Amino acid sequence: MHRATTLQPEREEPGSGSDYVVNETPSHVFGLQAVVFPLCINLTKKMTAQEVRLCGLLLREHFGEVVEKVGIHMLRNGTQNLRTILHETGTSLDLVKKSLCVLVQHGACVFSSGRKGPGSPTEYQITCDRILRILRYPRYIYTAKTLYGDTGELIIEELLQRGHMSMSSTVKTVADRLTQNMEEGRSMDYSEVSSTFSKLVETHFLQRCPPLAGAQTTDSTTAATPATPGTPASTTLPTPESYPECYKVPQVTLIGRGKRPLSSEDGDDQRNAKKAKLDPETHGDEGIYWQVNFERFHLHFRDQAIISAVANKLDQTSSEIVRTMLRMSEVMTSPTATCTKPLSANEIFRSLPASYNIARPILDQYLTLLVDDPMEFVGKAGESGGGMYVVNLHRALANLARATLESVVQERFGSRSARIFRLLLRKHHLEQKQVEDFAMIPAKEAKEMLYTLLSQNLVQLQEIPKTPDYAPSRTFYLYTVNQLPTARMLLQICYKTVSNLIERRLFETKESKRLLEKSQRIEAILASLQASGAEPEQLTEVEEMITAPEKQQLEALRLHINKLDSAENQVDETIFLLESYIGSTATS
Amino acid sequence: MAEVKVKKEINLSEPAEIENRIKELCQQFSHGITDQVIQNDMPHLEPQQRALAINKLLSLGQLDLMRNSSGLLYRLKDSTGVSKMKGSDNQEKLVYQIIEDAGNKGIWSRDIRFKSNLPLTEINKILKNLESKKLIKAVKSVAASKKKVYMLYNLQPDRSVTGGAWYSDQDFESEFVEVLNQQCFKFLQSKAEVARDSKQSPMVQRNSSFATSHEVWKYICELGISKVDLSMDDIETILNTLIYDGKVEMTVIAAKEGTVGSVNGQMKLYRGVNPILQPTGLVKAPCGLCPVFDDCHEGGEISPSNCLYMTEWLDF
Numbered sequence: 001m002h003r004a005t006t007l008q009p010e011r012e013e014p015g016s017g018s019d020y021v022v023n024e025t026p027s028h029v030f031g032l033q034a035v036v037f038p039l040c041i042n043l044t045k046k047m048t049a050q051e052v053r054l055c056g057l058l059l060r061e062h063f064g065e066v067v068e069k070v071g072i073h074m075l076r077n078g079t080q081n082l083r084t085i086l087h088e089t090g091t092s093l094d095l096v097k098k099s100l101c102v103l104v105q106h107g108a109c110v111f112s113s114g115r116k117g118p119g120s121p122t123e124y125q126i127t128c129d130r131i132l133r134i135l136r137y138p139r140y141i142y143t144a145k146t147l148y149g150d151t152g153e154l155i156i157e158e159l160l161q162r163g164h165m166s167m168s169s170t171v172k173t174v175a176d177r178l179t180q181n182m183e184e185g186r187s188m189d190y191s192e193v194s195s196t197f198s199k200l201v202e203t204h205f206l207q208r209c210p211p212l213a214g215a216q217t218t219d220s221t222t223a224a225t226p227a228t229p230g231t232p233a234s235t236t237l238p239t240p241e242s243y244p245e246c247y248k249v250p251q252v253t254l255i256g257r258g259k260r261p262l263s264s265e266d267g268d269d270q271r272n273a274k275k276a277k278l279d280p281e282t283h284g285d286e287g288i289y290w291q292v293n294f295e296r297f298h299l300h301f302r303d304q305a306i307i308s309a310v311a312n313k314l315d316q317t318s319s320e321i322v323r324t325m326l327r328m329s330e331v332m333t334s335p336t337a338t339c340t341k342p343l344s345a346n347e348i349f350r351s352l353p354a355s356y357n358i359a360r361p362i363l364d365q366y367l368t369l370l371v372d373d374p375m376e377f378v379g380k381a382g383e384s385g386g387g388m389y390v391v392n393l394h395r396a397l398a399n400l401a402r403a404t405l406e407s408v409v410q411e412r413f414g415s416r417s418a419r420i421f422r423l424l425l426r427k428h429h430l431e432q433k434q435v436e437d438f439a440m441i442p443a444k445e446a447k448e449m450l451y452t453l454l455s456q457n458l459v460q461l462q463e464i465p466k467t468p469d470y471a472p473s474r475t476f477y478l479y480t481v482n483q484l485p486t487a488r489m490l491l492q493i494c495y496k497t498v499s500n501l502i503e504r505r506l507f508e509t510k511e512s513k514r515l516l517e518k519s520q521r522i523e524a525i526l527a528s529l530q531a532s533g534a535e536p537e538q539l540t541e542v543e544e545m546i547t548a549p550e551k552q553q554l555e556a557l558r559l560h561i562n563k564l565d566s567a568e569n570q571v572d573e574t575i576f577l578l579e580s581y582i583g584s585t586a587t588s
Numbered sequence: 589m590a591e592v593k594v595k596k597e598i599n600l601s602e603p604a605e606i607e608n609r610i611k612e613l614c615q616q617f618s619h620g621i622t623d624q625v626i627q628n629d630m631p632h633l634e635p636q637q638r639a640l641a642i643n644k645l646l647s648l649g650q651l652d653l654m655r656n657s658s659g660l661l662y663r664l665k666d667s668t669g670v671s672k673m674k675g676s677d678n679q680e681k682l683v684y685q686i687i688e689d690a691g692n693k694g695i696w697s698r699d700i701r702f703k704s705n706l707p708l709t710e711i712n713k714i715l716k717n718l719e720s721k722k723l724i725k726a727v728k729s730v731a732a733s734k735k736k737v738y739m740l741y742n743l744q745p746d747r748s749v750t751g752g753a754w755y756s757d758q759d760f761e762s763e764f765v766e767v768l769n770q771q772c773f774k775f776l777q778s779k780a781e782v783a784r785d786s787k788q789s790p791m792v793q794r795n796s797s798f799a800t801s802h803e804v805w806k807y808i809c810e811l812g813i814s815k816v817d818l819s820m821d822d823i824e825t826i827l828n829t830l831i832y833d834g835k836v837e838m839t840v841i842a843a844k845e846g847t848v849g850s851v852n853g854q855m856k857l858y859r860g861v862n863p864i865l866q867p868t869g870l871v872k873a874p875c876g877l878c879p880v881f882d883d884c885h886e887g888g889e890i891s892p893s894n895c896l897y898m899t900e901w902l903d904f
Contacts, residue, residue, distance in 0.1 A: 309864040317790075365791040374837060375864060403865040406834060411871035415833065423832040440769075440829045442760040490870070497875035500884065500892040507893040560902045570869030571876075577868070 047075050047128050050495040055131040057502045062134055063102050066091060070099040074109070074126040081121040100124055106163035107209075107291060133294055135498060135572050140297050144205070151188075151196040154178065156205075156292060164209050164291040167197060168252055168283035176259055187257040198249045204296045207246050209289040250285045299335055302580055306396045309403075310377055314369065317358065321366055322377060324352050325391050336587040338394040344385025375399050394584040401487050401581035404574060408490060409458060416441055417449045421481060424459060429478040450479060457489055484585055491578040498571050505564045512557050519546055519554055606633065606641040611650070611664060620654060620661035679706060683714045687724050687738050692746045694727055694737030754822075767813060768826045773835055775799065775807050776860035798839070798857040801827060802848055827858050837861050874901045 047055075052075045060068040073089045074080060080088075086096050103109035108130040113122040137160050145153035154174040159165055165173075171193045178188040200206045303326045311319035328351050329340035349363050358366070367389055370378035377396050382388035402425065410418035419439050424430060430438070436446040453459040464476040509516065525542050546554075613621050613629060626638060642662065645651040654661040686703050687695055697715065701708050715738060718724045726736045727745045739745065754761055776799055783797035805823040808814065830836035839857050843850035870876040874897040875884075884890045892898060 312862055312866075313864045315784075315790075362789060365789055369790055369794055400865065403863065404868045404870075407865055407868040408871055408876065411867055412877050418834075419829060419832045422834055426832065438828065439832060440754065440762075440765045440825065442762050445762070493876075493881070494870050496881070496884075497870060497873050500875050500895075500898075501873060503886050503892040504895065504898055556903075563902055567869075567873040570872050572869070574868045574870040 048492055048495070050492045050499065051128055051132070052076060054135075054495045054499045054502075055128055057499055057506075058131055058134045061502065061506075063099075066095050067099045067102055070096055071103065071108075071126055071131070074124065075128060079123045079125040081123045083121065085124065106130070135568065136294075136297075136576070138569055139301070139572065140292060140294075143297060143300060144200070147205075148196050148200060150178065151193055152200060155193070155197055155200060159206070159290065159292050164289040166283075166287075166289055167194075167250065167285050170290065171197060171252075175257065179257070179259065187259070189257050194252065201247055201249050201290075204247055204293055205300075206290050207293040207296075208248075209291050250288050252283050252285045295335055298576070298580065299330075301576055302393070302397065303330075305400055305577060306377060306391065306393070309375075309396065309400055310370070313375060313377075314373065317356065318366055318370055320356055321348065321352070321358075321363065322370070322391060324348060325378070325389065327351075329391070333393075336584075338584075338587075339379065339390040339392045342381040342388035342390050345387045345389065346385050348389065349386075397577070397581045397584045398483070400577050402483060404577055405458075405483065405486055405490060409453070413449065413452060416445070417453060420446065420449055421453065421458065424479055424481040425483065429462065429480050431476065431478060435479060454479070458486055484582070487578050487581055491575065491582065494571050494575045494578065498568055498575070501564050501568050501571070505561060508557060508560050508564070512553065515550060515553060515557075518550075522546060603637070603641055603644070606630070606637065607645055610641060610645065610662070614651070614662060614664040620652075620656075620663035622659055622661060626662075679704075679710065680714050680717065682706075683711060684718060684723060687718075688740055690737075690739060692739060692743045694729070694739040694745065696735055696737055700738070764814075765826065765829070768808065768818075768823075769829055769833075771808060771811060771813065772804055772823070772826055773830055773833075773860060775804060776830075776836060776858055780860045794859075797859045799859065801856045801858065804858065824856065827856075830858075834863060835860060874898050 052072060055075055056068050056072045059071040063071075069089055069091060070085060073085060077084075077088070082096065082100075085100075086093055089096065091099075100109060100111075103126060104111070107127075109124055109126050111122050111124045113120065140160060141153055141157050144156035148155075151174060154177055155170060158170055158173055158177075171190050175188040175190050175193045178193070179186075182188065197206070303323075306326065307319050307323045310322045325340065325343055325348060328343055328347065332341045345364060345367060348367075349358075349360055352358055352363070364387070367378065367387065371380045371389070375396070376392055377399075379390050379392050379395075380387060381390050406418055406422055406425075409421040416439070420435055420441070423435065423439050427434075427438070432447065432450060435441075435450060436443050439446060441449070450459065454461055458481070460480050460482055462478040462480055463470065464478060465471070466474040466476070522542060522545055526539060529539060529542065609630065610626060613625060617625070623638075626642075627633070630638075642651065646653060650664070652663045654663060682704050683700060683706070686700050689695075697708070697711060700706075700715075701711055704711065706714075715724070715726075719726065722741050724738050725741050726738055729735050729737050754765060779799050780797040783793045786793060786796065788796075801820055801824050804827060805818070805820045808818060808823060827836060827838070831838055836858050840854050841857060843853060843855035845853055847855065874895070875881055878884065878895075878897060880890050884892065884895070886892060
């Protein structure tokens with residue numbers, strides 16, 4: 001285990017030795033078998049080519065090419081044991097083990113044993129969805145920053161970068177980093193960071209990693225016996241939430257303040273390595289690891305999307321009312337519910353922040369307007385308590401997804417095609433003639449637009465023959481739009497788009513590799529010269545080693561990379577909406 | 589005896605009398621008369637004589653023979669048509685008749701051929717002839733631009749042939765439609781803005797942002813952008829396109845009978861609305877709009893690395 005972490009030196013130790021088993025010999029994993037058995041096979045979701053490509057690129061960017069190779073192999077082939085991975089990727093045992101370690105550390109890989117009967121080798125399975133979350137890291141971090149300030153930002157950033165960490169080490173690292181950015185002589189108190197951490201846990205943005213069975217049962221000999229019928233063979237992966245202590249902050253004794261690194265020349269690696277050795281004290285939370293609760297973040301994103309949609313469609317005040325409703329039901333509503341728990345108008349009135357200054361009769365009017373709106377973001381569930389209201393979460397997602405589809409058609413094929421598209425969404429099945437008449441578009445143009453949309457699979461054609469021979473003259477040709485399949489297709493397009501953007505970014509960086517290296521070298525020289533107190537002339541001389549055109553080129557590169565980065569994040573917003581919509585149709 | 593003689597005299601000597609009498613009868617009953625009516629009117633007339641008279645009138649084209657549930661009906665033919673048809677032969681009359689039956693929907697020359705069983709060349713000649721006499725006219729149908737339909741000269745073509753207000757010379761006036769579309773939206777939008785700025789209670793704001801289709805119609809009429817007279821239905825068709833553009837919402841409310849703009853006790857209300865989403869993130873990247881997206885592969889002829897669209901976008 002210790003060996004494995006050398007690949008990612010800055011990453012936190014996952015725990016006491018037997019947490020993760022990266023070994024092909026089954027004898028070592030007997031302890032696991034009893035409890036990890038339920039990790040079942042039906043996790044296997046068919047991955048599309050675009051998803052695999054995007055996952056591969058994300059893995060390469062974040063963990064390097066070896067992990068990419070192993071990851072792609074596992075994505076393509078599903079659940080496999082170590083020997084097969086080793087054999088089929090042609091990578092050395094050591095590297096494969098390390099790659100698996102990295103993936104497990106980040107929760108992108110699960111392992112189980114005994115699928116093919118007791119004593120069969122441990123098998124590894126990669127989870128595609130978790131890898132795709134890497135794309136959304138900037139958004140998680142940004143959200144944490146807006147909600148909990150710099151401290152929250154750094155906590156989430158550290159946890160995302162290292163997969164999972166214990167509370168004490170997170171607090172220390174974050175406090176150190178904050179201190180580093182403060183003025184000389186000031187420092188960050190651990191207790192402040194701790195309290196932000198606790199708040200994040202309270203609001204469920206952080207959660208405990210599910211306790212690993214191996215850690216508890218390695219010593220017990222009873223668990224090693226192959227026949228342990230006590231374990232229920234559940235069909236799904238146990239979620240972190242199924243453990244009662246998921247959101248319980250342990251008692252941690254942490255007193256002190258953030259420290260500055262002794263000298264700036266120390267590389268990060270050295271510092272961490274040193275700290276690990278010099279840190280023998282215990283804080284009372286050993287073995288309890290925390291991870292980012294992506295689902296909670298997604299619920300937050302979803303609520304934000306609904307609020308901003310209401311603000312766009314109606315007005316600011318309505319959106320604040322919806323925000324209040326969502327906040328009130330945040331804790332009560334299950335993540336997969338189609339709508340929030342009913343809230344009475346009285347309750348909503350009491351919970352509205354006083355600063356909005358909304359009188360009770362006005363609130364009633366707003367609520368009526370929200371219910372009357374054809375988008376049906378808010379629904380009425382009853383009359384008691386001055387009227388019971390719910391937020392139609394799934395309906396809202398469906399509407400947002402529909403708006404996304406319409407927006408794509410509008411931007412890509414023009415507003416007249418979008419008119420046809422909306423018309424079909426609204427009227428479901430229409431003949432070509434009807435489309436022309438309703439949309440008021442000349443027959444020739446309408447035909448062309450319909451055929452283009454049809455060829456792009458945004459519109460479907462349904463044949464209804466009057467006679468069994470499907471003769472064209474005796475057949476109805478009905479055009480229609482199927483929202484869900486279209487959303488799925490668009491999602492794949494989004495994946496490909498992000499992949500393309502990443503490829504382009506890599507390409508841009510590769511093109512200017514020499515230049516980048518040069519500028520880095522010069523910056524390093526400058527820093528060291530400055531530290532040693534060199535003459536100003538010397539400094540300018542070194543600075544001039546980068547010529548003006550080169551500087552220009554670097555500036556252009558920086559602009560390009562920024563543009564590509566922001567485009568990636570924007571496309572991810574579309575991905576998020578579509579994924580949420582598709583997910584909501586699966587549960588409702 | 590003398591009475592009988594007189595009658596016989598009339599009958600025998602003046603078949604024209606009989607014909608006139610029949611014509612008179614027909615004029616009295618404009619929807620047509622049966623054989624029975626003639627028989628009752630002239631009870632002493634021999635069936636042969638009656639038949640002779642009717643046949644003569646029919647051959648002269650002064651009488652029409654029709655069939656209904658109770659039997660055969662005789663009706664006087666349009667005297668104008670008859671006078672115009674003077675000097676025409678039977679074939680021409682037949683074609684004219686077929687075209688007349690088609691009414692203001694018109695009839696295609698091929699359908700005339702099927703109905704008349706005349707050769708196409710003959711029909712074309714007759715049609716030309718009739719057209720030059722200004723008895724019929726050819727109208728181009730909007731359904732198929734190459735298809736000419738024929739109808740009587742004095743008829744106003746049906747909407748299905750001309751396409752209504754949206755066509756001029758069987759061409760769809762898409763520009764006209766777009767202008768109206770924009771004007772209607774402008775009207776509704778300004779109405780919504782006024783309502784928003786009124787600083788009244790939200791309910792009042794919403795209600796005053798609605799406009800009835802009659803109001804929109806009046807606005808468009810007063811603007812005077814249209815050379816043709818537009819009906820309220822026409823405006824509603826335009827407003828519907830705005831609904832499909834996602835810019836307008838419609839609700840139907842119950843209205844008191846007789847209120848301006850209400851149809852069957854219902855009133856259609858329209859109002860301009862804002863979209864719920866800004867353009868989605870996907871279309872902000874060049875790939876979201878790329879025409880060769882499906883052909884793009886890393887390492888291929890078209891690839892993200894050598895993509896021209898991407899280069900242009902980055903340098904923009």
